Amino acid sequence: MTLRKIRMLITSIAVVVSSLQITRAEHIDLNLSDYDDDLMRDLDKAIKYFEPDITAGNADAAKDDAATLEDGFKYTEDYFRKKGPYEDAVAISIEGLKYTRAAVEAVTNNDFTAAAAAAQAAAKTCRACHDIYKPLNKK
């Protein structure tokens, strides 16, 4: 991917994510007894370090974070596809994966500014899904 394509991808995904947030779908309750909370906690650590690792220019650490995030978004995509299908959760997961990959591409191209923007956008997809699907009594 060229840098211009990465930027275009980031812009187009940003539009989708912001429209998801504007519509602010109602909260949905579902049985999450089979959900992988441990993976979510790994994601939490990875997302906290992702952008700081990028802005520090720490490419290897950022790629490690991204690998965890990719696993997480693939898991949520698959989980919500089988469970519902809950199309919006599937779409949000795919967005998160695309942002994560765009960040890695940008890191590879030494464009840490674009990478940081993509990392921030990836973090927004976590919240977009939680707003709808994470039980309200969970922090």
Ligand code: HEC
């Ligand atoms: C497509 C939906 C979806 C996406 C994307 C998603 N999550 Fe979650 N997450 C959930 C749901 C649903 C729960 C609640 C699970 C439960 O109650 O067992 C949850 C729970 C959590 C928890 C609480 C786990 C616990 O200890 O109970 C954390 C932390 C978390 N997510 C972090 C993240 C991070 C960080 C990202 C993004 C990198 C992310 N999640 C992306 C759906 C999602």
